Amino acid sequence: MWPGASPTLMHWSGGASSSSSSSSSNQQQQQQQQQQQQQQQQQHECGWQQQQQCCRLPLRWSGPFQAAMAVPFLVLPNLMPDLQLHDVTSEVKLSRDIIYLSDNGGGSRAVPEARLTGWQSDIGATFCYSGKEMHPLPGGMTPTCAQVRDVLAAATGEAFDSLLVNYYPDGKAGMRFHADPLYGCWAPSTAVVSLGHTRRFVFRRGDDYAVRWAYRVSSGDVVVMFGDCQEVLQHAIQVEAAAADAGPRVSLVYKQRLRQPDGSWA
Secondary structure, three states, X not given: XXXXXXXXXXXXXXXXXXXXXXXXXXHHHHHHHHHHHHHHHHHHHHHXXXXXXXXXXXXXXXXXXXXXXXXXXXXXXXXXXXXXXXHHHOOOOOEXXXXXXXXXXXXXXXXXXXXXXXXEEOOOOOEEEOOEEEOOOOOOOOHHHHXXXXXXXXXXXXXXXXXXXXXXXXXOOOEEEEOOOOOOOEOOOEEEXXXXXXXXXXXXXOOOOOOEEEEEEOOOOEEEEOOOHHHHEXXXXXXXXXXXXXXXXXEEEEEOEOEOOOOOEO
16 A cells, blocks of 8 residues: 555445435445545655655665655755766866864864865855865866756755865775855855765764665766755765776765854854
8 A cells, every 4th residue: 555545445335215216326335435545656656756766765864764865865866967077077176185084082184075076156265174275266166066056046946055065085985074165154055966976875863873874876976965964964975895896976965054143144
């Protein structure tokens, strides 16, 4: 039985009448019941097809199915099938920077970042994480990145104005579990466009690391995080077990700066 279908069988319970009238009424009710069930099944199948189109089901998850469907993120497979990795790397300036990671002693240590990064902003905003501050080049987003921004705006309704570009050269380069820093100045909605080789994108609950949602994101796939995602979940790009077999991947992380009530940037 599909969700929404009646769990009970309908039956005729009319008053005294002839057997032919009773039989005819019973047949009519059975036909109505069958039509209702067919409509419900069609509605369910249609909804399921739409869900399959807009959300790739997790490879695995912990916890009830209902919880898996009520998460503050969405996976849009193959939203940009024609976009290629070299379209971005050929026009974006990337660099490997020093970042500062926490150690077990309560301090921090400086390490070279495994990935290469670049930052672009239509509004001239800077971006900070892990002890480094990124400044955009003049002129806003490069042509390809601006086109992707416009496609995302049409698909999500979000007016993204800034972009973090991550380049993972091979399967040994990943990103540990983290939540994106908002600092009270970035909107919670974020869109992540994957290009290049397929990698494993994993979410986990911040208060229960055993509850996870794991996806294989391929070139052209988009992950949209919204609502309280950065507050209740962490996400990661995992290194590949067979790192030598994994090629380069680029992620385009689109963000939107918040405005103050007076119109100034937060």
